[in-house]
Amino acid sequence: xxxxxxxxxxxxxxxxxxxxxxxxxxxxxxxxxxxxxxxxxxxxxxxxxxxxxxxxxxxxxxxxxxxxxxxxxxxxxxxxxxxxxxxxxxxxxxxxxxxxxxxxxxxxxxxxxxxxxxxxxxxxxxxxxxxxxxxxxxxxxxxxxxxxxxxxxxxxxxxxxxxxxxxxxxxxxxxxxxxxxxxxxxxxxxxxxxxxxxxxxxxxxxxxxxxxxxxxxxxxxxxxxxxxxxxxxxxxxxxxxxxxxx
Amino acid sequence: xxxxxxxxxxxxxxxxxxxxxxxxxxxxxxxxxxxxxxxxxxxxxxxxxxxxxxxxxxxxxxxxxxxxxxxxxxxxxxxxxxxxxxxxxxxxxxxxxxxxxxxxxxxxxxxxxxxxxxxxxxxxxxxxxxxxxxxxxxxxxxxxxxxxxxxxxxxxxxxxxxxxxxxxxxxxxxxxxxxxxxxxxxxxxxxxxxxxxxxxxxxxxxxxxxxxxxxxxxxxxxxxxxxxxxxxxxxxxxxxxxxxxxxxxxxxxxxxxxxxxxxxxxxxxxxxxxxxxxxxxxxxxxxxxxxxxxxxxxxxx
Numbered sequence: 452x453x454x455x456x457x458x459x460x461x462x463x464x465x466x467x468x469x470x471x472x473x474x475x476x477x478x479x480x481x482x483x484x485x486x487x488x489x490x491x492x493x494x495x496x497x498x499x500x501x502x503x504x505x506x507x508x509x510x511x512x513x514x515x516x517x518x519x520x521x522x523x524x525x526x527x528x529x530x531x532x533x534x535x536x537x538x539x540x541x542x543x544x545x546x547x548x549x550x551x552x553x554x555x556x557x558x559x560x561x562x563x564x565x566x567x568x569x570x571x572x573x574x575x576x577x578x579x580x581x582x583x584x585x586x587x588x589x590x591x592x593x594x595x596x597x598x599x600x601x602x603x604x605x606x607x608x609x610x611x612x613x614x615x616x617x618x619x620x621x622x623x624x625x626x627x628x629x630x631x632x633x634x635x636x637x638x639x640x641x642x643x644x645x646x647x648x649x650x651x652x653x654x655x656x657x658x659x660x661x662x663x664x665x666x667x668x669x670x671x672x673x674x675x676x677x678x679x680x681x682x683x684x685x686x687x688x689x690x691x692x693x694x695x696x697x
Numbered sequence: 698x699x700x701x702x703x704x705x706x707x708x709x710x711x712x713x714x715x716x717x718x719x720x721x722x723x724x725x726x727x728x729x730x731x732x733x734x735x736x737x738x739x740x741x742x743x744x745x746x747x748x749x750x751x752x753x754x755x756x757x758x759x760x761x762x763x764x765x766x767x768x769x770x771x772x773x774x775x776x777x778x779x780x781x782x783x784x785x786x787x788x789x790x791x792x793x794x795x796x797x798x799x800x801x802x803x804x805x806x807x808x809x810x811x812x813x814x815x816x817x818x819x820x821x822x823x824x825x826x827x828x829x830x831x832x833x834x835x836x837x838x839x840x841x842x843x844x845x846x847x848x849x850x851x852x853x854x855x856x857x858x859x860x861x862x863x864x865x866x867x868x869x870x871x872x873x874x875x876x877x878x879x880x881x882x883x884x885x886x887x888x889x890x891x892x893x894x895x896x897x898x899x900x901x902x903x904x905x906x907x908x909x910x911x912x913x914x915x916x917x918x919x920x921x922x923x924x925x926x927x928x929x930x931x932x933x934x935x936x937x938x939x940x941x942x943x944x945x946x947x948x949x950x951x952x953x954x955x956x957x958x959x960x961x962x963x964x965x966x967x968x969x970x971x972x973x974x975x976x977x978x979x980x981x982x983x984x985x986x987x988x989x990x991x992x993x994x995x996x997x998x
Contacts, residue, residue, distance in 0.1 A: 467784055502886045520888070528886035535880045539728065540936045549876045553887050558869040585934035601883075 454516030455479055456609045456640040457501065462510030464493070464500045471496045473664045475510065480670075482656035483635050485645040488683050492661040494644040495531065498611045502528055514609060524553065527607035529598050531614055537587045543597045544582040547572050550604035572604035573597070577626050592623030599627055610634065612643040616650070628654055651675055702834035705955060707850050708826045708973060712951030714856040715909035716921050716977065718863050720947020722902050723926035724940045728878040733788055735922035737795035738899060739906035739915055741772035743802025746907065751809035758855040762907055769903030772798050773896050824914030826955065826973045829853075852911050859908040866901055867940060874898070875936060913951075913974045921947050924981035931988040950980050 457479040464472040472493040486494045499505045501512045503519050514522035527550075548561055548569040555565055573579055576596040586594060595615055602610055615627055631641055631654070642659075645651070651658060651671060658675045660667040660683045667679030726735045742765035749764025772794050779790040833839065833848030840846070867874065876884045877894050885891050902922070909918045925946040929939050954977030959970045 499882075504882050504885050523888045526886070528883060530880065530882050530886075534882060536730070539879050540930075540934050540939045541875070541879060542935075545875070545936065546879070549872070549879070549883065550887075552872055552876060552889075555872075557873050558871075561872060587934070 454513070456481055456515060457642065458513045458516070459497075459501065460511050462497070462500060462512065463508045464496050464505065465508050470663065472500070472661070475661075475665055477659055477665055477668055479640065479642060479659075480657055481638075481640045483631055483641045483643070483654065484657040484659060485643055485651050485655040486659045486661065487645060487648065487651070487680075488661035488666070489685070491663075492683065493663055494661055495613050497659075497661065498528070498613055498642070498644060502526070502611065525608040527602040527605035527610045529602040529610065529612040529615055532591070532595050532598060532617070537589075537594055539586065541586055542583050543573060543578060543586055543589065543593075543600075544569055546586055546597055547601045547604050550601045568606075569600075569604050572600040575603055576600045576630060577622075590620070591618060592620040595619050596623055596626060599630060603630070608639055610639065610641045610643075612641060614644050614646065616643075617646060648680070699834060699836050702836070702839060703831055706834065707829040707831045707853060709952060709955045711829050711850070711853055711856055711912040712826060712955045712973065712977060713948040714853070714860045714951075715905075715912045715918075715947075716925070716951030717944045717948035718856070718860045718905040719909055719918060719921035720925035720950075721863055721867060721940065721944035722898075722905050723922040723924075723947070724929065724943040725874065725878060725898055726902070726922060727926040727930055728939070731787065731791075732923050732927075733791050734899070735902060735906070736919050737776075737791045738769055738772065738903045739910065739918045739922075740802075741795045741798035742766075742768045742903050742907055743799055744768050744805050745771075745802075747802055747805040747809060751805070758851060758908075758911075762855065762904065765903055765907040766900055768798060768802075769900055770896065773899045777892065777895075824910070824912050824917060824974045826912055829912065852908075855908045856912065859904045863901055863905060864944075866897075913977065917974050917978050920978045920981045921950070924985050925950065928984045928988040931985070931992045946984065950977050950984065953977070953980055 455478045457477075459475050459477045462472060462475040463470065475497065486497065488494050496505065500507045501519075512519065514526060544566070548566060550572075551561065551565040551569060555562060570579070570582060573582055576599050578593060578596050578600060581589060581593060581597075586597060589597065599612075599615055602612065616624055619627070628650075631643075634641055635656070643655075645655075652675065655671055657670055658668065659665065660674065660679050662683040666683045667674045667676070723735065726732050745764035745766070745768025746761045747764070748767075749760040749762070752764075753760040775794045775798075776787070776790045779785060779793060780787060783790070785793075829850045829852065831839075831845075831849055833845040835845065873884070873889060873894065876887075877889070877891060877898075881891050884894075906918050906922070909921065913921070926939070926943045928946060929942045933939050933942060955973045957971075958973040958976050961976070962969055962971055
């Protein structure tokens with residue numbers, strides 16, 4: 452049995468005095484995992500702390516049994532779309548090619564083979580025709596697909612994605628879900644911060660439900676339950692799995 | 698021709714090198730939405746300049762440049778530290794550090810007696826382009842004559858060195874710099890030491906500010922760091938055009954300021970010459986205004 456994609460032990464993250472995540476213990480199974488929870492539950496924080504983008508007060512995270520620095524080549528990160536300036540003077544291909552930086556020397560031009568790999572990643576999300584378009588001239592869904600292509604171009608074994616399905620069009624949603632299932636079939640794992648509870652049962656293997664701490668975790672059939680969702684979302688009407696799936 | 702070489706050539710070269718270097722590095726400030734940092738760094742270097750001067754007693758470029766880089770390094774680290782420790786937004790931490798460093802520099806100026814040297818306020822504000830002359834020039838042949846070239850103002854050596862370093866830095870680290878400007882979080886997730894890259898970038902900007910400061914003054918350094926890059930930002934969607942175009946526009950503004958300072962008022966029938974530095978600043982501002990107008994018209998179509 453190989454090491455799990457992610458193993459989190461006693462992870463606590465604070466913003467100043469305010470705790471964002473407290474004592475998270477969680478081991479991911481391979482496959483497609485949805486990280487669920489209300490706003491401010493610490494979903495993005497979990498991804499960022501795991502990747503060392505924000506400091507953790509306590510705890511440790513291992514990927515495939517390795518510490519972060521050694522596991523880095525096997526990880527891909529897809530940040531929230533709103534985290535960058537889309538007016539930036541760069542083409543879609545420029546952005547995707549950024550993923551290939553660790554595979555090349557840092558100085559000089561990007562080798563042709565790397566450029567072609569970036570182009571292939573764009574094609575995989577249906578964006579081949581937009582390679583040379585400035586990213587500000589793409590729709591929100593297309594921008595999200597450019598970010599997905601950049602993550603794909605990292606050729607990782609574990610993908611950490613922060614809300615790639617937030618506010619996207621139907622074509623983009625279908626494309627992204629198809630790509631995710633393709634990754635899982637190829638033996639990859641995906642951790643995805645996610646909002647739309649109606650998609651969970653049909654598309655995900657596991658859930659991790661957060662509300663500042665772990666409220667529920669496990670295979671969808673066992674852990675994606677009404678009481679767990681109610682605990683996380685404070686029993687908001689219309690947000691329970693049965694109603695969402697109906 | 699000899700008159701031009703003797704009186705205007707050194708100033709022209711200095712203005713173009715200063716404008717080009719600041720215009721080149723300014724794009725990284727504007728793209729990272731940190732334009733204030735150029736202002737901050739060009740002020741925060743003062744205590745380092747004074748210490749460099751006080752320790753060596755020389756008004757030579759290199760000790761002052763080293764002192765300035767030391768101060769810029771400290772300022773960058775202090776900004777990062779205050780942001781984290783006090784949980785302030787970048788602008789607030791930057792403002793805090795640069796006023797503090799500048800104040801410290803002023804105190805050091807008094808304490809070390811450097812103030813009595815010849816740091817004159819007009820020179821600090823507007824630079825001394827007009828004083829850059831090349832009296833050894835005796836014609837075009839002087840351009841190839843080592844003895845005559847040695848008579849060029851010493852500021853040119855520093856400006857040329859920093860310009861070359863900035864060009865090499867940008868060309869060599871083209872891709873990491875682009876990633877750093879666009880998406881620092883993603884860069885960090887790839888394992889880039891983002892903090893170290895930021896310090897390196899800030900040191901380059903501080904070096905450019907110090908080298909350009911003597912020639913064109915402190916206000917114009919800030920204008921040259923921000924205006925060409927901001928104008929290009931309004932004119933292009935391509936990264937390479939943004940970065941190298943900023944350098945070209947900065948150098949062009951520097952040249953235009955020096956070359957037009959005399960003839961422009963004369964053409965208008967006026968009986969005085971303009972300050973070259975002042976004209977560069979005015980042209981830089983006008984360029985941004987024109988770029989904005991063009992952009993508006995383009996978007997209205």
